[in-house]
Amino acid sequence: MLTLTAHRVDQAQWCPSPNFNARPDPDDISLLVIHNISLPPGQFGGPHIEALFCNRLDPQAHPYFREIHQLTVSAHFLIRRDGTLMQFVDCHQRAWHAGVSSFQGRDNCNDYAIGIELEGADDIPYEPDQYDTLVMLTGLLQQHYPGITDARITGHEHIAPGRKTDPGPAFDWAYYRKRLAAC
Numbered sequence: 001m002l003t004l005t006a007h008r009v010d011q012a013q014w015c016p017s018p019n020f021n022a023r024p025d026p027d028d029i030s031l032l033v034i035h036n037i038s039l040p041p042g043q044f045g046g047p048h049i050e051a052l053f054c055n056r057l058d059p060q061a062h063p064y065f066r067e068i069h070q071l072t073v074s075a076h077f078l079i080r081r082d083g084t085l086m087q088f089v090d091c092h093q094r095a096w097h098a099g100v101s102s103f104q105g106r107d108n109c110n111d112y113a114i115g116i117e118l119e120g121a122d123d124i125p126y127e128p129d130q131y132d133t134l135v136m137l138t139g140l141l142q143q144h145y146p147g148i149t150d151a152r153i154t155g156h157e158h159i160a161p162g163r164k165t166d167p168g169p170a171f172d173w174a175y176y177r178k179r180l181a182a183c
Contacts, residue, residue: 002140004091009140012077012087017053019074019096020089024111029091030147031103031113032138035075035156036120036166040064044081044119053078053088072096075115077137083129085137091145101159103152109159114141114148122168131172135179150180 003010023029039048040062048065051057052073059069075097078086089095097115101108116137120126142148155171156164 002085002136004140004144007090007092009077009085009087009137012085015050015054015086015088017074017088017095018055019053019072020093023092023094026092028112028147029114029145030152031109032141032148032153033098033101033109033113033115033156033159034134034153034167034171035097035115035117036122036168036171037075037078037117038119038121042121042124049078049117049119050086050088075117077114077116078119079116079130079133079137080119081127081130083127083133085133091141098156098159100163101156103154103159112147114145118167118171120167120170122165123170125170126167126172131176131179134176135183138180139183150177153180 037049038044039052041064048057057065057069059066074088074095076089076091076095091114094110095115096110098109098113103109118126118130156166
């Protein structure tokens with residue numbers, strides 16, 4: 001069971017990112033965006049995701065990192081392959097995860113969304129432990145932020161079509177939504 005105190009999940013490993021700012025309306029938290037990330041691409045484990053979100057990614061550690069080490073990005077949460085939950089930004093703050101985006105005609109999804117990264121890739125199946133944590137986290141966030149209804153849970157690919165593809169075809173939306181409905 002997860003609990004939330006002062007916009008932080010008590011059971012999450014806290015790893016504060018500097019890549020956030022104030023939401024235009026901190027009471028308007030009404031969208032959940034699911035992403036995926038792996039660094040280097042297609043490889044799991046290691047400290048590289050946290051390093052990226054905290055502006056400490058070593059460009060010499062992998063050739064791909066030379067392209068991305070200067071990005072200033074973050075998400076509220078990361079769910080590792082084993083289901084471990086990390087939090088980088090307090091939920092009432094604006095994390096920098098969605099980029100140029102629109103949901104149901106409303107732009108700038110970062111303004112009103114919570115971003116959850118799954119350690120994964122578009123075409124690699126996600127782990128059962130990740131779905132377990134994601135379902136628990138989603139339920140908790142819906143309790144605390146009632147604007148996040150089931151209809152307001154989406155993927156990065158849906159709010160930035162043509163630009164983003166995550167969480168990709170490997171993410172089982174039907175299974176996730178069935179598990180949510182059972183909670």
